[in-house]
Every structure is written in C-alpha cells, then in structure tokens.
Amino acid sequence: MKELILQKILSKVQKPVRYLGNEWNAVKKDWHGTDVKFCFAFPDVYEVGMSHLGLRILYGLINDNPHYLMERVFAPWKDMEEQLRTNNIPLFSLESYKPVKEFDVLGFTLQYELSYTNILNMMDLAGIPLLASERGEDMPLIIAGGPCAFNPEPLAEYIDCFFIGEGEEALPEALEILRTYLKAGKYAPKKELLLKLAQIPGIYVPSLYQAHYDETGHFVDMTLMPDVSKNEVPEVISKRVVADFDQVYFPLNPIVPFMEVVHDRVMLEILRGCERGCRFCQAGIIYRPLREKKLETLKKQAKESLSCTGYEEIALTSLSSADYSEISNLTKDLVQTHGDDKIGISLPSLRVDAFSVDVAKEIQKVRKTGLTFAPEAGTQRLRDVINKGVTEEDILTAVTSAFQAGWHQVKLYFMIGLPTETEEDIRGIAEIAKKVVYAGESALRARRSPKRLKVSVSVSCFVPKAHTPFQWYGQNTISQLEEKQQFLRSLLKDKRIDYNWHDAKTSFVEAIVAKGDRKVGKAILSAWEKGCKFDGWSEFFNFEKWMEAFKEAGVDTAYFANQDIPYEVSLPWEHISAGVGKDWLWKEYDKALAAGLTPSCRTECSACGVCPQYDLKV
C-alpha cells in the first residue's frame, strides 16, 4: 500500500531515515481506540524538529492519556516534497503513515518566524486549505503554540487557535473539549467549538477578533468581533504558566531518533524562566517567572530517562543553567552516579563567570564538551544598556579558567545593531576577542599544551522582539548592519579567530515578521506562493522573492523593521499578555537608553507584574 510506494521513494531521497518512524519509544496507538487524534507538526526537517523539547513533552503527555493519540510530521526536504507531489501522496504522519488531513487536530510549533512559509507549505502538501475561513468541519482544527505565538498576528488568517504560554495544562484542556464535540460527530459547528476553546485561559482564537487600520493602512487597534461579547471571550489573552514546575509532566521515555539530530541527548529541564532580565531577550520575559525543580526530582528524572533511552549524554537545559540554585550538587551527583557508564553531561547557556567554569570542570571528568559564552556586546556601556550584567573581568577570568582547566577552544556570541551602539562598541568586540586570544595563548603555553588555540566569534544581527523592552526599537537597516559586519571583519583578521556572521537580509525579514500584523501575514502567503520555504536555511532563503511579496501585499518594510515606535501607538500584539506590564517594559527601555542596570529578580524585585498576576513568587 502506501508503505510499498514509500519503499520505492525512500531509495530516491537523501537521508531516508528522516521519514521512517518506528524509532525506539515511538508510540503507535490504535486509531479507532482513541477519541482525539492529534498530529504534531514541526515546520522544519526531522533532525531539527526531533531536538525540540516541547515535542518530547507533549508527545509523552498526550499519548499517556488513553483517550488521545499523538503522531508526528516534519517538513519534508525538497527532494521528498518533489516525490510526494509527483506521486500525489498527501503529507503523512510518521507513526502510522496516515494522511495528516485525517487527524482531528494539526498543531504547529512556532519556534522562529522564518519557519512560517514551511507551515503553509506543509498544510498545502497535506491538502488542507490555508485560510482558516475556508476550512470546514471536515478539515482538522489547526492550532499553534510556542514562543512566536506571543505575536500571532502574521499567522492569524491561517491558524484556528493559538496557545499562548506553556502548553502542559492548556493543551489537554482543549483536547478534552474537542473530545466532547467529536463524540457527537466531526466537531460541528466549528464556530461553536472555537467559542468554547476561546474561553480556556491562554487560548487566542483570531477569528473572534478584528484588526483596525488607519487611512495609511497602519495597524491601530484590535477589538473583539461585534457579535462576540467580552463576557464570553477575554479582550486580552494572558499566557498560561505552570505553577508547580517541580511536579509538571516530564517525559521519561522520549523517542530516540536513529538519525543524528541537533540535540541527540536526554534533555533535562532544570529551570524555567530566567532572573537576569536582559533587555533584548524575549524568552526571558515570556517564560517568567523563574521556577526550579527540586534536586531529588532531577536526580530521579535523569536516572529514569537514561535507562529508558540509552542516551550517552544528558543536557541540563534551561535559559541560564548556572543560575539553578543546586547546580553544583546536581552536576557532582550526576558525575558520581553515571560517570562509570561514561554519560556525558552538557551545560548549555552558561553565565560568563568563573563559577560556571568550576561547574564545567566537574563535568569534564567524564567527557569533553565545548564551552560557549555570550558577552553579547563589546563594551561595558553597551552591556549595561542591554542589562547583561557581565564585566570584562568576568569574561577574561572565565576564559582563562577554561583554558587553564584544559579547554583549547571557546566560542563567543555577540550581537550588532543593539540600541545606542557606536563604532566604539564594535571595536570593543574585536578587543575582547583579542584579549581572549592572548589569555588563551598564555594559558596554553603555561601548561605546555600541544593543541592549537581556537576562538570562535559568532555575531548575529539584533532583531527587536515583541514583549521586550526593545520592542519599540527599530532595527538597523541592512546597509548599516552590513557595514558594521565588514568593519568588524577588518578588525578580526587573525588566524586564531574564527569569525562567523549572520546574513543581514535574513535578519531584516525576520524583524518584519517578528513585529508584523495580519497584513504581513498576507505577504507570507504571497512569499510561499512564489516558492519561498526553508527560509531559515541560507541555501533556500530568497530575499528578492520576499521583497516582491511584501511589495505586492502593500507592506511598508521599513515601517515594520526599522522605525522606532512611539509609546502611544497600539502594538499588534498588545491583546496578548506575557504577564509583564507595558509601562514596566517602557521603563526598562528608558533605563536602557541611559545605560542603567536592573538587578536580577532574585536579588531585587523590579515589579514587572508577573508574580502577583500568577500568584507565584520567585
């Protein structure tokens, strides 16, 4: 049947393992034995999507429930897509090879803006009408969640409902409602179902809201549709926050891919949220407040996960792992318990300080991992502007410690295009890189290391994001960014430094979509129609087609990407709340421009508003 066709196709495509399914811990439930069939769609290829922690969590959570079934689908690579279209095979799920169109719900995760054309492409490959208004009850309900859902407007015309914030509680609540509707036949009428779903806290149904524009076509306001009462559906949708993070569902037996995926290890979430308050960082705001798991919980989860998967590495995942209050004890315990089995422990997202290096030294006892630090800006002044409380002394002490302890390779992340940036700040990046090289050379020489020093400097272009203090800031223009990149390049001509920079044009398109409204949404459809997809992949990104699409949709690109927004203007995402006050964000923006510092939450509360709203304390 379909399997036979696939046997023929699989030999014609690259990396057929992407489309096999049947991995260890994959769950194939009885189709007719469950009430709600959910297909989780990650809008990128298998090896990227399988690294997503959210997929692991929801897959286990939903499949553990006897009434529901969850299967997966990923974006087929170009060659597979060609095969599917030529052979008239609709997009299918991995577990049972069922056409995605036959599921009750199709859920997309919105991880980054440049994946949106892939979402439309996957829907098209599945045979599902792209516009929500054109879909009847015979089509799956299309839902979406994840960080980009905090500005859902560019996808508002394609998605039936968005899940804002954490999904562990909201998703089962929604599926339960859907279940009652499905028991009576295909969820009819759809409008009634959507109204019911909109009453679940954290769910945003875009068709119940309408966007208003002024004479120049600029967004001015979002209101409920005239036939929808604010007593039924909230005017502002507040994110969902899991209160008891220690006891929240955690997947102990995630799927173990055959293929080498980006994050090929147990992902142990130790912390959610972040206390630092770096002003460019959207994740730090949308995952507030900071919540930790208990040490004992983590030790148990680590042990179970390793034995259920057979993974050889465990990552202590969070936005800032060294901030976990028991990080030293946790790493010591894991090394002691699992060291003999040569289980590697990786610590992404380390703070730039010597403490982090001490923790890292502990895990080196088992297996060497890379070390990455993110100073983000080249001068103290600019680091203060972005509230990244890291001094040059911190940076040098950390890297020196690292080189002395055995590393010979270090990666540094920076951004260009930050608010108030001057030439001096760019020079600062080069100076830090050079100082790191000198520190590295002397440390390696002192311990007579035969290995060659390598300092990688990775510089991305700042993209202002919704719900951050910098959401009002206009991005540098493409030429400004490219000029800065060239300038920095001329300063970093050193064989020991490996300089990587990100394409400014891609960042420009990202910026437009990140602060986009429904009109930008029309341009996304147009871009897809012109053939845009896999926009996050440099070999696919087509700037000219995007600019054509923006032009045809009447989108003023400079307005969205580069213009500073005044405080009084209504933002297209204001009806979505991340739990922090708009005035608090503006205060932080003001403070940033004066290079003022805001201490971390746990040191001194700055009253962002999230804790009282959710009745939690950091």
Added chain:
Amino acid sequence: MNILRVEYAITGEVAFLSHLEVTKAFERAIRRAEIPIAFSEGFNPHPKIAIGAPLSVGMAGKHEYLDLELREAISPVNFKEKINTKLPVGMEVLMARIIPKAKPLMAIINSASYRVELDADHVDIAVLKQAVKGFLALETFLFERKTQKGIKTIDVRKGVHELKTAFSVLNFDLEMLLAMGNDGNVRPDEVALAVFAQVEGLSKDAIMKSYRTGLFIFKDGKRISPMNFGSEDIV
C-alpha cells in the same frame, strides 16, 4: 579481555540506516539493556563496538556480524535475551559467542552472499539459467561503476565466487557469493546486470530487491562463518 561476537539481522525500515546510525542504535540498546560494555580511553570515550562490514543504505542484512568488548563477562544467552528486548523494530540479535582476542572482523571477512529477487512476470526461468551458465563461463566481465570520484572499471566476473538460480514462493532469485574488502568489491545488482547481458529479454526492471544473506571468510573454495573461526584467527 572479553569479546562477544554477535550475529544479527537488519530488516525492514532500519535497512535505511547508515553504518554509523546502526552502530549508534546498537550502542543505545546496549545501554538500555545494561550490558557491561567496555569504553575507549580519552576525551570522548565511546563503547567498543566494531561492525564487521558496512551494509549499503537501503539494503537489508539477514546475517550480519559485530564484535563487542565487555568490561565483565556475561553469558551469551543472557546477552541475546536482554538486548532483543531493547533493540528497535527491525534489529535482532540471532546468536552470540564469547571469543578470545581475535583479528578484527573487518580484516577477516572477505566475501558476502546476496539474494537478488527477480519479478517472475519479467523472467523466464530457462532463459535465466542459460544467462547464468553463460556468465559463469566467462573469464572476465568489465563494468563501469559511477563513483563520487568518477568512473571506475570493475571486473565483475572475477569478484563472483559462486552464483546460482533459486526459487522462492513468488519469484525467481539469483543467489551469489561475492568478493568483498581487500580482495575486490562487487555489488549484487552489478552481477545481476552482467548476467542479464548474456541473453536477450532480461532488463533492469526485473530486479525487485537485493539483500545480503551472509558474511564469510572465503578460503580454498569454501565459505566459513565468522562465528566458526579457527586457531589461526586468534591474535
């Protein structure tokens, strides 16, 4: 030193795994089954598993071999039982034995047996037998193989140790024993095409699928399983 020589099968979808992916899948199953495997030294210790011969992506293997080094001895029966509960669908351990320190599998395996299944609708058995006879009577048969580095000329005939026709329920098959490794490397589809070239009426479309049926040490005209090796193989 405890070395366990393992005979296993790769069938179904997992045939599409690459050599490295198969190794990794075994590594993880070994951890899940809590098999006390030995690790290499150095900064990135990895489990000591050595697969005998890589299998082409997309091809199933009914009797494949690998060697594992253990930290402590375990019973082969125990090993087989435990690991089979932890291997993904399509991978199965058939047999295991403890062996003394021996030459690596990659060094001793010099031949592989394959079965090429042909579509009975496109094949006349008498014609096929004639083609096989004709092929075996040849001294050489040159074939141009496309590789990443360009075209390579292979003498297909020289790489064929044994070849015959066979029946299965729905098809006619070719069964063959081919040279592998340092002695030459011939692919089953190349042999099938070379056989077809001996007669009229047999085309590439007749080939339905090919799979590996075994790996051997071919010596003095006889095939020896890697599981039964002699004193000369001990290091």
